[in-house]
Amino acid sequence: MKRTLLTLLTPPLAACRYGCAGCCAAPIGVFWLTAIVSILYGAIWGGPAEGTGWQTVLLGAGLWAVAVVWATLTIRGASEDKCAERSSTLCSKILPSLDEADPFDEVRKAR
Numbered sequence: 001m002k003r004t005l006l007t008l009l010t011p012p013l014a015a016c017r018y019g020c021a022g023c024c025a026a027p028i029g030v031f032w033l034t035a036i037v038s039i040l041y042g043a044i045w046g047g048p049a050e051g052t053g054w055q056t057v058l059l060g061a062g063l064w065a066v067a068v069v070w071a072t073l074t075i076r077g078a079s080e081d082k083c084a085e086r087s088s089t090l091c092s093k094i095l096p097s098l099d100e101a102d103p104f105d106e107v108r109k110a111r
Contacts, residue, residue: 003075011064011071019071019078028067028074035063 007014012029019025038060047053 007071007075008068011067015071015074018075024070024074028070031063031067031070035060035067038063 003014003018006017011032012025015028016025038056040060041047042053042056042058042060047056
């Protein structure tokens with residue numbers, strides 16, 4: 001219930017919290033913030049026309065829906081990928097292996 005509510009209200013936060021590596025949180029956040037700006041611009045300032053700009057408000061609602069669907073797919077993909085395991089294809093690309101050298105150690109050796 002908490003995951004669903006968080007996904008509906010703040011999709012980028014849900015993708016970052018329940019997704020594996022937060023790989024899609026930034027683009028989802030762009031869609032979500034653009035939706036908020038579009039809804040406020042259309043409802044409060046009237047959009048490009050005088051009065052309430054319903055097309056701009058509907059554009060914002062559509063962008064919010066895209067952000068929610070994208071966050072839902074990201075969360076579902078992360079849970080299906082079982083990111084807690086090291087054998088995961090997604091996390092093996094993101095998390096370093098235990099036997100990998102630290103890049104900062106390589107820089108310190110070069111001095």
